[in-house]
Amino acid sequence: MTGDFALAEDCAQDAFVRALSDWRKSGIPDNPGAWLTTVAKRRAIDLLRHAGAEDRALRRVAVEADEPLEPDPDSNADIDDRLRLIFTCCHPALPIDARVALTLRTVAGLTPAQIARAFLVTEPAMDKRLVRARAKIRHAGIPYRVPPPDLMPERRDGVLAVLYLLFTEGYSAAGGGDLIRVSLLREAIRLTRLLVELMPDDGEVRALLALMLLHHARSAARTDAVGDVVTLEEQDRSLWDRDAITEALTILQSLVPRAGRYELQARIAACHLEASDAASTNFARIAELYDALAFIDPSPVVELNRAVAVAMSQGPEAGLRLIDALVTSRNMEDYYLLPATRADLLRRMGRGTEAATEYEKALQLAPSEAEKRYLGKRLAETRC
Structure with missing residues (x-):
């Protein structure tokens, strides 16, 4: 309705704050979503009325008319609102990294720190990326809709990346006491199933x-009765x-x-x-698949996983040589799995003192309490 991503977010937040106050007194309304939307809309009209600029005046007219700036007569009313928002954030006018980051912030509710971890960048850098993405949506007039079938392929890569990172955050949470956030896992799978319905031949x-x-x-x-990590090798x-x-x-x-x-x-x-x-x-086959993946999608994380497969198929010494080549990578400085993996290979080779040093590094970088507890146990075992 507003055509302004940041304004919409601010007005929605204002509505949530008011709900926390009003609903305690009057009770939760029959249609909470409609209540929140109405309050947010009135707040947007008030802010736009006092803005004065011509473009904001046009947006105020659109909001007051209760119509989006660019209504799409061909849009599918049955498409999930969250998937529609993902397609909005994944417009090709935005750089691919900005598409993914903005969607994770808006749709999944991840913090800038969590998103920065997924991209292996600093939190301030991610904050700036999000600000630029919101501004681009406003200035480019990007509509809130699922694109028609002929335009869908150009947004596919961004949408897939978002859905996978949403899943990844649920699979290995970037903070807190739990390793797994099941709600995020299920939501990512649900949205991906919906995308399969939209693009069944892809x-x-x-x-x-x-x-x-x-x-x-x-x-x-993946976790035991008390929530501690169980590695793939040791899982039931x-x-x-x-x-x-x-x-x-x-x-x-x-x-x-x-x-x-x-x-x-x-x-x-x-x-x-x-x-x-x-x-x-069949770790030899896994190493071959990682070779192919590194060719089309090279990254330090892919190389780290490939090194593990090589270690399991050819011996820890072969894997360690590949991992040592990644130690100097700036993008891996804060990635706890690099020292954790190196520690595991050193442990398997009987080099306990060196392994303990690497476990200590990994323990300091681990994002969740569950992973910290696992690394702490390994560190204690290595020191025995």
Whole structure:
């Protein structure tokens, strides 16, 4: 209605604050969403009325008329509001990193610090990126809608990246006491299923759904009764969700292999979940898949995962050589899994003193209490 991302956010927040006060006195209304929207709309009209600028006057007319600035007669009314917002944030006028960051902030409610961790950048840098993205949406007049089918492919990559990072945040929370945020996992899967309905012939969309299902299938086994981390190698595989695994593998079998980034990651996950135990995992095949992934989507994180696969298939010394090449990477300075992985390989090689030093580094960088407890246990074992 406002055509201004920041203004809409501010007015929504004002409505939430007022609700906290009014609802305590009068009770929760029958339609809380409508109440909040009405209060936010009135606040927007008041702010725009006093702004005076011509463009704001035009937006005030749109708000008062209760119509979006660019109504889309072809839009699908059944499309989920959250997915519509994702497509708005993932407009091609925005740089891909800004699309992903803004959507994670707006749709998933992640903090700038959490998003910065996902991008391996500082929090102030992420704050600036978010401000620029909101301003771009305002100045470019980007509408709130799912694009027509002919324009959907140009936004696909951004939408897929957002959905996967949303899932990743649920899979390994960037803070707090719990490792897993199940609500985020389920929401990411739900939205991805909806996207599959919109783009049923897109193999990468279906591959992303398969990847999410394969990871989520292990959720019950990833932590113990007190919430501590259980590594893949040590997990009770009888706790894995076999229905989710079967659905994911069926999706992968239906795909024509094209070596997309999500397809490759899904096939890597499938290698782990198809194995009867950790010892029978085909790590040589996993290393090959990571080679292919590094070719189309190079990143330090991919290289780190590839090094682990090499270590498991060729020995810890081979993996450690690859990891040591990543130690000087600036993007990995605050990534706790780098020293944690290095520590694990050193431990397997019997180099306990060096492993303890790396565990201490990882412990200082670990984002969640569950991961800190796991690393603390490993550190204590190494020192014994």
